Amino acid sequence: MGMSADMGGERVEEAVTGALALLRTAAGRDWSVKAGRLDWSCRRTAEHIASALVAYAGQLAGRPTDRYVPFDITFEECEGAEDVLEVIETTAALLAAAIRATPPEVRAFHPYPFRSANREGFAAMGVTEVLVHTHDIAEGLGIAYEPPAALCEGVLTRIFPNVQPAPDHWRTLLWATGRGDLPGRAPVTTWRWSNNLVIPAERLTLQGVSPAAATDLHVGGGTGGFEWTEDGPLDGTRAGAGLVVRAYEAGTHRPEWGQFVLVRRADGRAVGSMGFHGAPDDERRSEVGYDLVESARGHGYATEALRALSAWALAREDVTALFALVDRANSPSQRVVSRAGYTLVSEGEEAYAYELRR
Template sequence: MRDMGGDQVEEAVAGALALLRAATGQDWGVKAGRLDWSCRRTAEHIASDLIAYAGQLAGRPTDRYVPFDITFAECESVEDVLDVVEATGALFSAAIRATPREVRAFHPYPFRSANREGFAAMGVTEVLAHTHDIAEGLGIAYEPPAALCEDVLTRIFPHVRPGPDHWRTLLWATGRGELPGRAPLPTWRWSNNLVIPAERLTLQGVTPAAAADLCAGGTGGFEWIEGGPFESTRDAAGAIVKAYEAGVHRPEWGMFVLVRREDGRAVGGMGFHGVPDEEGRAEVGYDLAEFARGNGYATEALRALSAWALAREDVTSLFATVDRTNSLSQGVISRTGFTLVSEDEEQYAYELRG
């Protein structure tokens, strides 16, 4: 799986600067595309975002943005502003590379945090989208590499159905363009992965990029213990990919990888079979790598996932099926508080109500 990190930020910034520095002789006081900002103000915004994200990864606050800002009072020309964009891009890339994988910092939407991959994807999106705005205002052509756009879409736009053209899809997803068969977006948001804490584990939401890698035989970007991931984890990842490609994937109702706090290693997978039905019932499933079994991980994770789900207004109950021969899984489901509601020749069916 292609990483999302400092290399992508540098690629995005370098491509933007190559285009914009060739147009510094134009009037940057004009509006930037559909924005109310001027082209110069939009370039300043790019730099402000890059340094703000670097500050989040460096300071690692959990409840707010680090309270600092940069000023452009000393920038006498557009060239000066672009120099600041270059410098803040380098600082942001360095911060990403210095941040361990498990670190998360505050970002308000939608789940109150992001990891280094999420911040990298947000930074690249800011660069690509606002370079487009400036280019549109100046009347020059701009199209970033398709791979960069796909990197962003499969990390922080899991709810957006892929299109035949990654750049046009990203423009539509950020309210900047049209796609055949899709209504324009009056408002838009990206979506970092959800992480649910447990005592010894974190349940880390799997992005479409990670799911595609898992179902293709890769690690999904996780460091697995021996014997992981289990085959049913790869099967569940394949279901995530199909839902994403169909445009019906909702990240909070997808798949989570169970990661140990003590060493950052993945031990299994857990998640939902889709969004809650009309009655508010959601189905759950899980597995562990063989060498992780017998430690109470599945019970701990299922309790955390169940508590998160049943605290929502749109969920009334959780449902799970377990093979009659799988006594270990029956123990997990019972210890979590599920009760047996039906059975057939092959399976038991359990329910947990809120």
């Protein structure tokens, strides 16, 4: 899967076009019936889709950092289902336009789980609202609905990073949102999607790598959706992305313990990556690794990023220590960990081990 399955305005339009084509065939039916497993009627569920789409467009347009823009839309003017579907079509166009008008670095408030999302996150959330609630309405009206598998995969690999993939992407998404069964897995009763974590540093932001981006970096030989300097991404970044891909496929990926791409605030360019080799172990320790493109070395970026990532990790209850293994020959990297507060704890034949305790 490359970034050809880019999650942008086109995906929102694709999801809505398919949903409306189906729902308009049933616009003349009784929409006061219950929508699938929901307590809402089919009409109320359709209103919710439109409300969500316009709210996401509002977040990207207004760009608040601490709350939803305080407005709502009403459906009092809507007489029948056809009118509500027209509002869905319109709010989807607004969201798609807002996504296209938003630079990749911009983030706006969304509560789950790290209190912000970028344009790709809002696109994925919008697509999810459309897919799962169209399913609910279709179930209520007794009609069959199955969206394109690639749309479902695009959503799963971006905002459901904890959900182990399965061959049928649509059934997996329905299961992940508490709407169906998946062989060998317990039913889901509570769920939330998960936007990527971004950790701010002074001159950089550390941007969490989704399974979609990791797959593009590791398998596709792509950019992961980041704008790199001419000498990036490095092999170390692609290898780190491989750890994310393997953990995701095994169902053990925890995004906050994955990989982050280092993006320069000044020009939005990616200059390297940093991250963990996995979640903390039984002793509440986790290993850190990083790399930096050659053209960005010598400016203290790695030290700055390592300080920010280490402070973030050690502020958590589930971590007491971080460690890093550095090749004996790599003196610049030894200086980075030392400046970031790590101390040398052991010397092997090939590498030095450094540790930072809470």
